Amino acid sequence: MNTIPPIKRLGTKLIIYSIITALIPIVMLGAVSTDTINTEMTKQAQEKINDDLNTAESVVNLKLDKISSLNKYIISNEKTINILKNNDTKELKTLAISYKNTSAPDFVVFFDGQGNVVARSNSDVTGDNSYEDLFKKVVNSTGYTSIEVLDKDSIKYENVGELVNIDIKGTDDSIDYSDSVQDSAMALVSIEPIYDKNGKLLGAAMAADILNKDYSIVDTVKDASKDATTIFLDGVRVSTNVQDNGGRAIGTLVSKEVYNHVVLDGKTYYGRAFVVNEWYLTAYEPIYDSDNEIIGMLFVGTPESKFLALQANVRNQTFVVGLIGLLIALIVSYLINRGIIKPLEQLKQGAEWVSNGRYDQKVVVDSDDEFGELAKAFNKMATQINISDEKLKKHAEELKTSYNELKELDKLKSELIAIVSHELRTPLTSIKGYVELVLDGTMGTINDSQKKCLQVADDNIVRLRRLIESMLDLSKIERGELEMYREKVNLKAIVCDVIEYLKPLATEKNIKLNKEVEDIAIEADKDRITQVLTNLIENAIKFSPANESILVSGVLEDEHIHLKVTDRGAGIPKKDMEKIFNRFYQVDSSTKRKKGGSGLGLAVCKSIVEAHKGSIWVESELGKGSTFHIILPISAKDQ
Numbered sequence: 191m192n193t194i195p196p197i198k199r200l201g202t203k204l205i206i207y208s209i210i211t212a213l214i215p216i217v218m219l220g221a222v223s224t225d226t227i228n229t230e231m232t233k234q235a236q237e238k239i240n241d242d243l244n245t246a247e248s249v250v251n252l253k254l255d256k257i258s259s260l261n262k263y264i265i266s267n268e269k270t271i272n273i274l275k276n277n278d279t280k281e282l283k284t285l286a287i288s289y290k291n292t293s294a295p296d297f298v299v300f301f302d303g304q305g306n307v308v309a310r311s312n313s314d315v316t317g318d319n320s321y322e323d324l325f326k327k328v329v330n331s332t333g334y335t336s337i338e339v340l341d342k343d344s345i346k347y348e349n350v351g352e353l354v355n356i357d358i359k360g361t362d363d364s365i366d367y368s369d370s371v372q373d374s375a376m377a378l379v380s381i382e383p384i385y386d387k388n389g390k391l392l393g394a395a396m397a398a399d400i401l402n403k404d405y406s407i408v409d410t411v412k413d414a415s416k417d418a419t420t421i422f423l424d425g426v427r428v429s430t431n432v433q434d435n436g437g438r439a440i441g442t443l444v445s446k447e448v449y450n451h452v453v454l455d456g457k458t459y460y461g462r463a464f465v466v467n468e469w470y471l472t473a474y475e476p477i478y479d480s481d482n483e484i485i486g487m488l489f490v491g492t493p494e495s496k497f498l499a500l501q502a503n504v505r506n507q508t509f510v511v512g513l514i515g516l517l518i519a520l521i522v523s524y525l526i527n528r529g530i531i532k533p534l535e536q537l538k539q540g541a542e543w544v545s546n547g548r549y550d551q552k553v554v555v556d557s558d559d560e561f562g563e564l565a566k567a568f569n570k571m572a573t574q575i576n577i578s579d580e581k582l583k584k585h586a587e588e589l590k591t592s593y594n595e596l597k598e599l600d601k602l603k604s605e606l607i608a609i610v611s612h613e614l615r616t617p618l619t620s621i622k623g624y625v626e627l628v629l630d631g632t633m634g635t636i637n638d639s640q641k642k643c644l645q646v647a648d649d650n651i652v653r654l655r656r657l658i659e660s661m662l663d664l665s666k667i668e669r670g671e672l673e674m675y676r677e678k679v680n681l682k683a684i685v686c687d688v689i690e691y692l693k694p695l696a697t698e699k700n701i702k703l704n705k706e707v708e709d710i711a712i713e714a715d716k717d718r719i720t721q722v723l724t725n726l727i728e729n730a731i732k733f734s735p736a737n738e739s740i741l742v743s744g745v746l747e748d749e750h751i752h753l754k755v756t757d758r759g760a761g762i763p764k765k766d767m768e769k770i771f772n773r774f775y776q777v778d779s780s781t782k783r784k785k786g787g788s789g790l791g792l793a794v795c796k797s798i799v800e801a802h803k804g805s806i807w808v809e810s811e812l813g814k815g816s817t818f819h820i821i822l823p824i825s826a827k828d829q
C-alpha cells in the first residue's frame with residue numbers, strides 16, 4: 191500500500207512542476223503579446239486617424255476649390271461684366287438665381303463697386319452692405335475663397351435661417367455655452383472682384399455654401415476613411431456623423447479639454463477624447479478664417495469600444511490558447527509520470543522482496559530506457575546478494591560448527607586445567623611441607639647455602655601454588671562454578687587485614703601503605719574481596735619504585751562503595767588499560783620477567799568484581815602512577 195501522502199508523491203510533484211513550467215511561459219507570453227497587440231492596435235488606429243484628418247482637410251479644400259473656380263468662371267464672363275456695368279439689377283438677380291441653381295451654393299450675392307448688395311439669389315432686398323468686412327478684402331485684390339463665420343445679421347436677408355439654426359445641447363463633460371441656439375453660419379465663401387477693361391472695380395460676386403447641417407463633407411470623409419467626422423463652429427457640432435440617440439449629434443458641444451487645446455491654444459489634438467457619450471480615438475484640427483482667426487475645428491475619430499472589443503477578443507483568444515497549452519502540458523506530464531512512476535513502483539516492490547530475503551523474485555521493467563537498465567542492474571544485484579547470502583549462510587554454519595567444537599575444546603581445556611591443577615596442588619602441598627621441615631631444622635642442621643637454596647625453592651612453590659589457585663579460579667569462573675558466599679563484612683577491616691598481610695612485602699622496598707577507608711558494611715564474599723584487594727595492592731607494590739607510598743581509599747557513594755588503590759609507580763600505557771584485565775596479558779614481557787607474575791591476577795579480580803555486579807577500571811599516566819577503581823553495590827539484592 192502506498193503510505194506516502196498524495197502531496198508528497200513524486201507523481202503529484204511532477205504534475206505541479208509541469209503545470210508551473212507550462213504556466214510561466216504561457217502567462218508571460220499572454221501578458222507580453224496582449225500588451226504588444228493592445229499598444230500596437232491603439233498606435234495604428236491613432237496613426238490612421240491622423241492620416242484621415244488629412245483626408246478630411248483635402249475634402250474641404252476640394253469643396254473650396256470647386257466653389258472658387260465656379261465663381262471665377264462667373265466673374266470672367268463678358269455677360270456678367272456688362273450686366274454689372276449697366277447696373278441692370280433685374281438681369282443680375284436672374285444671373286444670381288441661375289448661378290445658384292447650376293452650381294448649388296446656398297446663396298449668391300452681387301455687389302456694386304462700393305460693396306453694397308445689388309442682387310441676391312435668395313431675396314429681393316438690395317442696397318445693404320451686410321458683407322462690408324468681407325468685401326473690403328477684395329478691393330484692389332484678386333479675390334479669395336475661405337471658410338468664414340457669417341453671423342445672424344450678415345445673413346438676415348438670405349432666407350437661410352432653416353439651414354443655419356441649430357439648438358445647442360450641453361453634456362456633462364462639455365464646455366459651458368451661453369447661447370441656446372447656434373444662429374451663425376459656418377460657410378465656404380468665395381468672393382471675386384469684377385473689373386472692367388480699364389481695370390475699374392465694378393463690383394464683386396460672392397457665393398456661400400453653408401456647412402451647418404450640410405453633411406456632404408463629413409459623409410464623404412466617412413465613406414473614404416470609415417471614421418466619424420465633425421465640423422465645429424467654435425465648440426458646437428454644426429455638421430457631423432457622430433451619433434447621439436439614434437441621430438446625428440448636431441448642436442452638441444465639445445469637451446473642455448479639447449476646446450482649450452484646439453480653439454484656445456490653436457494646437458492639433460491627438461488621442462483619447464470623450465465625444466458626446468463615449469470615448470473615441472481622435473484628432474482635432476483648428477479651422478481658420480481668411481483673417482487667420484480660429485473659428486472652429488475639424489474632427490475625425492473612431493469609437494474606442496471597437497478596439498476594446500478587439501482587444502478583449504485577442505485577450506480571450508490568448509487565454510483559450512493558454513488553456514489548451516496547459517491542458518496539453520497536463521496530459522503530457524501525466525503520460526510521462528506514468529512512464530516514471532510505474533517502473534519506480536516495480537523497483538520499490540523489488541527492494542521490498544530483497545529486504546524480506548526473497549532474492550529470487552525478479553523486477554520486470556520492459557522499457558529500454560534508463561529504468562530498464564536500472565531494473566537489469568537491480569536484478570543483477572539481487573542475484574549477487576542471493577549468492578553472497580548463500581555463502582554467508584554456509585560460512586555461518588561452518589562458524590557455528592567451529593564454535594561448538596571450540597566450546598567443546600574449551601570445556602575440555604577447563605576440565606584439564608581443573609584436574610591438572612587439583613592433582614598438582616596435593617603433591618605441591620606435600621613438597622612445601624617437607625621443604626619447610628628441612629628449612630626450619632627439624633630434619634637436622636643445614637648450612638646457610640643449603641638454606642638459601644631451599645628458601646628459593648620454597649618461594650617458587652608459593653608462586654606455583656598461587657598460579658594453580660588462579661587457574662583453578664578462572665576455570666571455575668568459566669564453567670560458572672565460582673560461588674560467592676556473601677556475608678556482612680566491614681570493608682575497613684578487610685583493608686586493614688590485607689595491608690597487615692602485605693606489610694612485610696612493602697617494607698622490603700621501604701614502601702609506605704596508607705589507607706583512608708570509611709567504616710562501611712558491605713554484603714560480599716569476604717575471601718574474594720580480600721583476594722581482589724591483595725592482588726591490587728601487591729601489584730602496586732610490585733610496580734612502585736622503592737621509598738614510595740601507596741594509598742588505599744574507600745568511600746560510600748549512593749548505595750555503592752568506591753575503592754581506589756593509588757600508586758606512584760611505572761604507570762600503564764593507554765593502549766593497554768583495557769587489555770590488562772584479559773587473561774595472561776602483561777604490559778611488557780620483559781617487565782613480566784623482572785617482576786614475575788602470570789597475568790591472571792586482574793582477570794580473576796574482574797571476574798570477582800563482576801560476580802558482585804560491580805565494575806573495575808584503571809586510570810594511569812606513564813611514569814606517574816596508576817589508580818585502580820572498584821565500584822561495588824553494598825547490598826546483596828543489587829548484586
Ligand code: ADP
Binds near residue numbers: 725759760781782
Ligand atoms: P601479574 O600477575 O602479571 O601482575 P596481573 O593480571 O595482576 O598479572 O597484571 C597484569 C599486568 O598489568 C601486569 O603484568 C602489569 O603489566 C600491569 N599492572 C598491573 N597493576 C599495575 C600497576 N599498579 N602498575 C603498573 N602496571 C600494572
